[in-house]
Amino acid sequence: MEPLKFILFPIFFAIFYPGKYTLPDNKSSIEVTVVDHFTKDPVAVRVKITNSKGQVPGLPTEAISIMYGRNDEPERYGYQPDSSFYIDHHFKLNLKPGKYNISLSKGIEYMDQTRKFEVREGEVNELKFEMKRWVKMSDLGWYSADDHIHIRRSPRENPLILKWVEAEGLNIGILLQMGDFWSTYFSQYAFGEEGVYETDAGLLTPGQEEPRTHEIGHTIALVADDFVRYSKAYYYYDKVFDKVHELNGITGYAHQGMSFNGSTGMTMDVLEGKVDFLELLQFCVEGGPLLTQNYYHYLDLGFKLTATAGSDFPWCGNGPLFGTDAPNWNARIGNVRFYTHVDGQFEYQAWKENLKNGHTFVSSGPMIDFSIDGKLPGDEINLPKAGKISINAKAMGNISQIPLTRLEIIAHGKVLKQVVPNGDEQTMENMELHLDLDVQKGIWIAARCYAGPNQVAHTTPIYITVNNDGFHNPETLENYLALNEKYLDELESELEEPNDRVEKRAWWYRDGLEERIANTRKIIKSLKKR
Structure with missing residues (x-):
C-alpha cells in the first residue's frame, strides 16, 4: 500500500492543483550546481523553477524537506509557501521538454539570480551558478539572526533546519516554542545550551513565544536556560519575565508590540522594568516592516530596549496579509533579520553576551x-x-x-x-x-x-x-504617559465584565491584573515628576 501512495500522490496533486504541479518527463532533465562566486565553495540556496505557464514542474529528491505549518500542523514538507525549495548546492530534476525559468537566492547579502533555459527531448542540461555576495557582514563582526521561526524540532532535524537557515544567508536561527492559554506548539527538545546546535556554518538556538494573548500582547524570551510557562497564572506576564531573567534569558514583545493589544502589555511590563527588547522589524502588522511607535515611546520615557527582528515563519511575508486562517505565500525565513556585533570568534556564548548588551541593528535589506x-x-x-x-x-x-x-x-x-x-x-x-x-x-x-x-x-x-x-525626553513625557494611562483604562474596562469569547480570558485574572494596573499607575505618577 505504501508504494501506491507515492505513485498516486503526484497524480492527485496534478489534478487538484494544476497551477502548482506538472508531471515530469523522465527522458529529459537538468542538473544544477551552485557555488560561492568568490570562494568557489558549494553553498545552500533557495530555488524556484517554473515553466512557461508559471507552473511548478516538480520537487527534486535532493530538496531539503522538513514538515512544517501554521499552528504546528503538517501543511507543507519540501516546498516553501511560494513553491520554492531549499537545496545544498546540487540537485537533478526530470522535466518535460519546454522553456523554464529558474530563480536562486541566498538572503539579503547575496545577489538574486534568474535564468531562462530550454529543455529538449532526451537532453540533460547542466546549469552552473555562482552566487555573488555584495557584502559580507561577518567580516565586519556582524552576525545575522531571525528571532522568530516556528518549526517543531528534535535533534534529528537540526542539520536540515540549519541548512534552511544557511540557505537564507543567516548565521543564527532562533526557533520559538509557542504557547497560548490552552497548550504549547512547535516543541523544542531542550533549552539553554543543551538546545543549541552549532556548526561552522552557524547555529540554532531555542526560545519561546509565551505567554501570548489577545488582550495584552505576544511576548518572546530568548537564550534562557529553560522554557517558562505558568498555565494557572497565564496573564501575569511579569511572573514569566522574572523567571526568564533568573534563567539568564532576556524578554521582549513580538510584532513591534502593535498587534493583540501589545501596547497594553508593554505599559505594565516596560514601566516595571521587565522588558529587554522589542521585535522592531516584521511584516506581520500592516504598515510594516518598520513600526517605531512603541519603540520611540519607551525610549523617550528612558527605558533601554534592544532592537531585534524576526520573520514569524510560516505566517508573515513581504506581501499582502492573508490573515491567520489563510496561508501567506510570501512567508519566508529571514525576510527580516537582526545583526549582533561579536568581537573575535563567533560562537554561542559570545553572541549571547553581545545580544544582552544590545549591540544590534535590524534590517530587511540595507x-x-x-x-x-x-x-x-x-x-x-x-x-x-x-x-x-x-x-x-x-x-x-x-x-x-x-x-x-x-x-x-x-x-x-x-x-x-x-x-x-x-x-x-x-x-x-x-x-x-x-x-x-x-x-x-x-x-x-x-x-x-x-x-x-x-x-x-x-x-x-x-x-x-x-x-x-x-x-x-521631557518634551514627550506627558503625552506618552497619558497614552499609557489610556491603555490601562481600556484594560480596566475589559476586566469589568466577563467575556464569552474563548480567546479572551483576562477577566479570569481580574484581581491580579487590577493590582498590576495600580502598581503601574504609581510608576506613571513617579515618572511625571521628572
Missing part, C-alpha cells in the same frame, strides 16, 4: 554601521557634564537590488541630520554621515536608513546621559 565616540549600539555614554559627542553612520546597499535612498540620525524620535544620494560622494550603494553634537542633557540616538520598497535598517540606540541624569 546594512548600517553606527557609532558615537567609538561606542556601539546598546552602549551608554555618561558625560560628567554637558559636552560634545562625535556621531558616525554609514549605510551600505546595492544599486540593482538594495538601492539606498536615505540615511538618518534619529534622536528622541526626530531626525537630527540626513543624507540622500547626490551622484557624488553619497551614492545608492554607500552613504556616510558625520555629526558633532553639543549635548546639554541626556538623549538616545540611533541611525536609520531606507532603500527600495520595504527595505529598511534601524539600530539599537546609543544612550547618552549627562551626570547620570537619564536619557528620557
